Amino acid sequence: MFEKEQQDIQFRIKAFCAENDIPDTDLKWLPIPFSGEWGISVSFFQMAANEAKAGKGKGLPVPQRAAQIAEMVKNYIGAISNISHIEAVKAYLNFYFSTPEYALRVVDTVLESGKSFGSGAPKGERVMVEYAQPNTHHSFHIGHARNTMLGETLARIVQFAGFETVRASYPGDIGLGVITVIWAYDKFYRGQEPQGVHERGQWLANIYVEATRLLETKEGETEDEKKRREAYDAERRELYKRWDAGDPQVRQLWLETREWSLDELKDILRILDVKIDVWFFESEVDEPSKAIVDELIARDIATDERPNGGAVIVKIDEKLGLTKEKYRTNVILRSDGTTLYLTKDLALAKVKFEQFHVDRSIYVVDVRQSLHMQQTFAILKLWGFPQAEKCYHLAYGFVSLPEGAMSARRGRVALFKDVYDEALTRVLAVIAEKNPGMPEAEREGVASKIGLGALSYSMLSVDNNKDIVFDINEALNFDGHTGPYIQNAYVRANSILKKFRAERHMPDQDNLPAGRFDYVLDIHEVELIEQITRFPNLVQQAAGEYRPLIIAAYVYDLANSFHSFYHAVQVLQTDTESVKIARLRLVAAAKQTIANALALLGITAPEVM
């Protein structure tokens, strides 16, 4: 927001260097750590170190020489417009902005930009984010929720930062796990179908648990049990073959049950406000991927060991000319000719590159699949896709329960829908206690926003690579470093503005009167404005590093500043009309910025809570 002033200063420092025979050094700009004022800071350590290295030093230790340079630059530079004063501290030179201009510029910018405050200029590059890849015929648990929230947030961040963004979902709708469910359903439950989208989806997941138990080798199993188990397994494999051969009956059964899962998935995506642009189904890339295997063999990238009873493999390290093992060797086609996860990912990447023309491709996938992803990208490179360089695996830590890893096979999972329902219950209880006057009709909607806010925030305020042990009491905590704390800041801002408009009979859509900050600002006003200023740069940083945490941490800091401001600074009670208007504008700017940052996290703040 102050690029012009920064350039101006930089220009003068370069002139100073030239005149004093000091090596020209790239300047590093930093925020000033603590101050009651805003400003930017530049350090001279590097310059002093370079000078010493060039043999031009004055024999002083670097920190002292740097401090000396800072002092000299300060005297050299003189006055700069919009900079109120300059201060040399240690080896740093601090430039403080003129308070009224700075405050006015920030607040006016936010209010003029509205929802787009913080967004970046178009980058002319298309990014695809692939996330929400649950298996069908299973149920959506909080591990899937982390994946989906992370992917959606990332998509929102890169989009806001200026990239054209495509959201892709890739459900695993085929494989032995899926067939297992269909087998058990067909054998034991055919014709049954519970009422309710979620009930039906969860019912399928329970069938999977039951089927797994029937098909698993048990300790101390009797001859009869063994025979029965083997017979079941043979039936299951037979079913898979019939699916593979396109048997219409099996396909019908598969499509019907798949739809039940997808209905549930789509309802959860609706709850999470996720709008997928492109659906890729694993089953759809199965056939095309076989042709890719042939192509890779023909081009001597893959090795066909089938004549010797083996599979089709790619010796990735060898083909890349690596001597140390890094990507190793992996199978891209089973000896029986069926495809694997890796095979299908190759086919999918081809579609992404050729049909959707993506410049960058982000895969939001569990960290445990890191090697698989690296192998995929390496093969894409061997295959000749230049975009392989711009594939990025966003590896996130897995979600487990206090009692251990989740297991869909054992039915030991925390279902997203159960957690969500529990969140609603808890929020409604808090509303009944804290805001009994809230109309019944509003409560459900508010509870949903707050419950989801708490849940999303608890997941997004942890860095990508960290594992999460999911504790429902922590996830649904509403105090302190949480989503509701931030939403509450928004609500408080809203309530001030609402009251003001009511007093003046001013409609919501009317702009606030123009205001000026030509009074002595309270420290809390200063800090709030400073927080608001940080937002646009942090959006770029978060998009560049693919890290929602940056935004999550930021919006907490912003809300924290607002709460402190709210407590310490009177707005509507202010006697001076011009101060009141200026503060109202600041409140509106803070509200807007909180909303914009929360939106990137997929969190909506209610108007009241």
Added chain:
RNA sequence: GCCCUCGUAGCUCAAAGGACAGAGCAGCAGCCUUCUAAGCUGUUGGUUGUGGGUUCGAGUCCCGCCGAGGGCGCCA
């Protein structure tokens, strides 16, 4: 055996190679006749696992060690 993460307050987590390592939870002490107390203020709590190295400067980068988790050709 090899590879990838990670190790920061009692607990959960932050910290572009920069100024004093910060929040929340938990603990302690205060603040509601006021724009919503889902809040605010104060306070207790640290040899950043360990030993070296690079650098003017290291929680951050490099190497060794210790410890935790994950992964390594026909699962996804």
